[in-house]
Amino acid sequence: MLSVRNGISRRGVIGTLLAGALAAPHARADVAPLRIGYIRTMVRHPMISLLDQPTPDAGLAGAKLALDDTNTTGAAVGQTFELIDVPVRKGADLPAALDKLVGQGVRFVMTDLPVEGVLTLADAARAHGITLINLAAPDDSLRQQDCRGNLIHVAPTRSMLADALAQYLVWKKWTRWLLIVGSYPQDQLLAEAYRRSAKRFGAKIVQEKVSADTGGSRQTDSGVVQTQQQMPVLTQGAPDYDVLIAADENEVFAGYLPFRTWDARPVAGSAGLEPVTWDASSESWGGTQLQNRFVRLFNRRMMPLDMQAWTGIRMIGEAATRSGSTDPERLIAYIKSPDFGIAAYKGQLLTLRDWDLQLRQPILLSDGRTVVSISPQPGFLHQVTELDTLGVDRPETKCKLQ
DSSP states (O other), X not given: OEEEESTTGGGTTHHHHHHHHHTOTTOOTTSOOEEEEEEEEOOOOOOSSGGGOOOTTTTXXXXXXXXXXXXXXXXXGTOOEEEEEEEEOTTOOHHHHHHHHHHTTOOEEEEOOOHHHHHHHHHHHHTTTOEEEESSOOOGGGGTTTOOTTEEEOSOOHHHHHHHHHHHHHHTTOOEEEEEEESSHHHHHHHHHHHHHHXXXXXXXXXXXXXXXXXXXSSOTTHHHHHHHHHHHHTTTOOSOSEEEEEOTTOSSGGGOTTTSSSOOOEEESSSBEEESOOTTXXXXXXXXXXXXXXXXXXXXXXXXXXXXXXXXXXXXXXXXXXXXXXXXXXXXXXXXXXXXXXXXXXXXXXXXXXXXXXXOOEEEEOSSSEEEEESOTTOOOSSOGGGGSSOOGGGOOOOOO
8 A cells, every 4th residue: 555645746846845835824734634545456458559558557647646736736725635545456355445544534535446346435435424536437327326425426427428429420420320349248338328329419320230359369460460351341331331430448349440441431439539538639728738747757648547536636625725624524515516616627617417426527539649629519509518418417317316
């Protein structure tokens, strides 16, 4: 278990923190820090491209950067924050990991575990008065029939991601889709999100195909030859379509589709044009400054999970600054209030949906090199906020928070 104190200030930004502390004559050294736990998975599945292989500090690096930002602003009012890192492997005793954090006075816990782990932690956390922040699980069920009153979601849902892509494709008038789905349960859930989006925004899925995972290595000496032969056959014989959408959360086949389809068509979804919370090329609204700081400190580009962890920490820090308190009860009340909003380099404040505790946020559409567009798209209107055109809206919700 690693305890990270004062963020990453020892790695190059001590001067900034000292300046903040000197400017805060009322800062008190005897005030106990607010401790934030991070239960994070050590299980990362391999990616198709060597350029995208998982990094051991995915998410953690973003949390460290946010902790430094939060301590910098907190120094002016005598607030300090600590991050307690709890990496876990498959089959770990999650309630036991949570109990250790409880023993250290933690009342906010972030996690990037899959849906089953999130639910286990949320139910165990309720007895301890702990608020859990979901950084990675995209399952709509966590915001619908399995929603919890102590579970906040920074990660967007599959329906939000699908709606973000669908709006752009409809705006482009690319409304005839070929949908290719992987053979894992998560792929089926993602495919269902795209079916919902097509119906919602007036697109048509002209055909669905399944790409089964038959095993074998993702990188082999004969791989280029195999995929050059297999991908055209997989996409052959489809009715006329405008764009191919891949539903492949496990990175089995989608990365092989661009430039290998039978017909000359763009690819979107799990490859090609992808809906993401963050992209290493994002530079608008101060994004360049954030990206440069991240690269200087961690010698790599910022990934979506890093941004989601950064946002989770900053939500707590922003609530502490605005409320003038580090009392957990006051912080969670402020985060859930209509007054709460967090700036996250996306051009507008991100706020919390009160019906399912999902963070509203724009979704970037990236081709892996640039940000092609950002959804919600122009013309998709809403009576409250256009951000609620992404995902399940209030009238549709099945969530009953408890």
